[in-house]
Amino acid sequence: MSEAAYVAVDWGTSSFRLWLVDRAGNVLGERRSHEGMMAAGKLDFATVLQSHLEAVGAAPALPVVVCGMAGARQGWVEAGYVDTPARLASIPEHAVRVSGHDRDIRILPGIAQRDPRAPDVMRGEETQLLGALGVDAANDAVVCMPGTHSKWVRTRGGTVGGFATFMTGELFDVVSGQTILSHAVTGADDAQDTDAFRSAVMAAFEKPAFAANLLFQVRSGQLLYGGKPASAREKISGTLIGLELAAGLAGDVAKTGITLIASGRLQMLYQLAFVTVSVPVRSIGAEDAVRRGLSMAAQSFWSV
């Protein structure tokens, strides 16, 4: 077995993921928990990290690179932002070292778009971008990173030019869970309804202004014509994703195609949505991307 070179941590709002990595980038050990910023903030960030380091047998001198909400103001140590236009190569340069520890622990900054007409921030996604695109990607790219707060990013030659966050995932949660539509989805099983999803994507993509009406139709359609709770869920999901795509694909984006950074069900849904609106997609796994980004940062810090 090869020797551990560093530890990589993706510390999000509600999740914690840690990898013990060797010089070649191979994963020697792994930890996952729900001790994200919200939970860890109530405990103690250092204690949470230490327990997972011990669990994978990380030596006391092994350095740690962290990305995500641990670097937010309400996180562990504030790691600030790199402002747009932001060179991806500059992300590791602005890492903040956690003081008071013998171990070398560094937290990567986020990216801020300080434009009063379109203020925006990301934290964690910049590391995925670094991993997915590299520091010197020559081509222009439009990157879609779906999630609770989906990010659409335009990059050119390894620099983030601008980006926009859409509350798509969070809207799905509250609309399907907390509004009158919750009655329509109650009891939904895991059944896919691809037709319902795709027609909802197309309807919202073509008429985004009608989003709040298309959502209500999930209820009125079920009232007048019946329908399964799982189909209602797919319609809500398709409507909100179609709305996001209508904005993200505005302009001439569709010609060059989209880089999709996502995993699991979101990857599947967004790929289906892009097929529905006839836009070519290059798909990259979100977890691969963040681990590769953390590795690139580790290499720049410690030449590992």
Place this chain on the structure above:
Amino acid sequence: MSEAAYVAVDWGTSSFRLWLVDRAGNVLGERRSHEGMMAAGKLDFATVLQSHLEAVGAAPALPVVVCGMAGARQGWVEAGYVDTPARLASIPEHAVRVSGHDRDIRILPGIAQRDPRAPDVMRGEETQLLGALGVDAANDAVVCMPGTHSKWVRTRGGTVGGFATFMTGELFDVVSGQTILSHAVTGADDAQDTDAFRSAVMAAFEKPAFAANLLFQVRSGQLLYGGKPASAREKISGTLIGLELAAGLAGDVAKTGITLIASGRLQMLYQLAFVTVSVPVRSIGAEDAVRRGLSMAAQSFWSV
């Protein structure tokens, strides 16, 4: 004092309003409570109504006309729907009499749009339309009825041709109360921020596809530039109303102007929104409209 001729009741999802009315349409007594369909369903509709009838001293023989959710399937007695195209004059004709009471109690039906591409229902608003437009309104009208579930209605010669429901009010509640934006509005006072509201209306009206992004900017803008919780609330409100207006005003509606049926804060906000997008508005109070509609139904039943 004149003699009571009938009782008019607007029985909504979460509110109950009752008026004791004479032949000339004057209000002799009035009751308001939170015993809407949700609360009254758990008690007993007949008991709730009787207690308010007694409170205003309504004689046992006095007839009662009811509109709203009391006529829903999950309400008191199901009053069904009149299908579009729906003559407003036909609303009273399809009223359902509550059986098992000596007193003549009739519940007005809703209106259904049985179009699989745009299924929709209303219940209560048809009575406001009747009161606001009359049964033989000669002109075309586009009517905006804001609320938890805003209705946009097209009428021609006293007939409802089609309508669309927007979940604007309910989206405002969950977005400002249950998402990350709740942090941005926490502690908001009642201060108006007309500029914030109007610029949010215009931004969503011009770029409706970006609604989920404009909402997130309420948070990122506050993070990067600060701002008051009350302003954040006005931005959320303006974004969602602007999105609704972008759909409702699509086509050539703007030329003829809009009939707005609303009361209180909603009336003020929507009037401001229509001014912002330069569309003329004729404003009618929602409560006047529903009471007038109930009176017209009472006249057709009992010639009172």
